[in-house]
Amino acid sequence: MSTLAAEEKVAPRSLLRHRPIGNTASQPGISTTKRSSNVTAATQIIKPRASRMQSGSGENIAEWKYTPTGEKRTPVPGLQSQERGRTTQAYSISYTHKTLARRNALRTMHPLLYLGGGMLVTLVLWIALSAISGWFTTTFDDFRYGRPRTFQTDAWVGHNEQTGVPSHFIALNLNGHIEIIEIPGGDASHMRVYIGPQLYGTNAELSPVTLTFADVNGDHKLDMIVNFQGSHIVYINDQGGFRPALPSEHAQVEGTVHHLG
Numbered sequence: 001m002s003t004l005a006a007e008e009k010v011a012p013r014s015l016l017r018h019r020p021i022g023n024t025a026s027q028p029g030i031s032t033t034k035r036s037s038n039v040t041a042a043t044q045i046i047k048p049r050a051s052r053m054q055s056g057s058g059e060n061i062a063e064w065k066y067t068p069t070g071e072k073r074t075p076v077p078g079l080q081s082q083e084r085g086r087t088t089q090a091y092s093i094s095y096t097h098k099t100l101a102r103r104n105a106l107r108t109m110h111p112l113l114y115l116g117g118g119m120l121v122t123l124v125l126w127i128a129l130s131a132i133s134g135w136f137t138t139t140f141d142d143f144r145y146g147r148p149r150t151f152q153t154d155a156w157v158g159h160n161e162q163t164g165v166p167s168h169f170i171a172l173n174l175n176g177h178i179e180i181i182e183i184p185g186g187d188a189s190h191m192r193v194y195i196g197p198q199l200y201g202t203n204a205e206l207s208p209v210t211l212t213f214a215d216v217n218g219d220h221k222l223d224m225i226v227n228f229q230g231s232h233i234v235y236i237n238d239q240g241g242f243r244p245a246l247p248s249e250h251a252q253v254e255g256t257v258h259h260l261g
Contacts, residue, residue, distance in 0.1 A: 138203070138206060144208070147206075148174050148175070148205070149172070149208045150170065150173075151171040151211060152169065153168075154168055154169070155169060155211075156222070157221070157222050157224075158221060158237070159184035159240055159241070160184035160190050161184070162185065166185075166186070168186060169182055169224075171209040173206075173208065173209045176200070177198050178197055178199065178209050178226065179193060179196060180193070180194040180196060180224070182194070192241060194235065204229075207228055207229050210226075210227045210228075211225065211226060213225070215256075216245075216252070216253045216257060217249060218252075219237075223237045225257065236249065
């Protein structure tokens with residue numbers, strides 16, 4: 001019986017295995033089972049913080065803070081800024097590499113490529129300027145000569161001008177064909193028509209025809225010079241009208257026209 005009484009005073013094994021936490025051991029009336037459950041709950045709350053310091057490459061990895069179960073874990077703000085900085089730096093390095101690659105590609109281009117590009121640009125500019133110049137010239141001639149191209153002038157050529165009225169001349173480019181109309185002394189009843197050459201080429205019907213008068217053979221009479229497309233034809237004033245210059249007169253006529261400019 002004495003042996004049984006001594007064994008009843010030995011503390012339970014649960015109290016020897018777990019040490020009380022906080023003031024739980026000093027509180028009377030708390031059973032051993034309840035204290036064991038409190039110790040287990042406290043052990044579950046204290047958990048190691050999930051963190052990774054460095055990887056094998058030496059780069060810092062975002063450190064995660066522990067939060068209660070069921071809530072989202074958020075990275076440390078300072079480490080987030082570091083990661084964003086590393087991302088921006090990587091993008092900047094990539095952009096720099098691409099820029100250097102483009103520059104190296106341009107440096108390795110053959111010089112003939114630049115020459116060909118310059119010639120192509122020059123050709124395009126020349127075509128554009130030619131088109132603009134042609135449009136401007138045609139528009140200016142439309143305002144000045146109209147359509148069909150018409151030129152009018154008065155000259156004292158000695159044809160039926162006794163009344164003191166000069167002869168009136170009209171030069172036409174009618175569908176690429178030159179026609180000169182003379183109204184001697186302003187009298188339409190004595191009107192004459194001189195047929196000129198046929199014009200050829202692109203937009204020949206838009207070439208203006210002009211008239212100038214000068215004494216080209218030295219007979220003191222004004223002869224008629226028809227100008228068109230950078231060329232001219234001389235009509236000699238003879239017997240109250242105009243006639244084309246004869247082959248024997250060409251040398252003298254051309255010399256005089258060249259001298260007059």
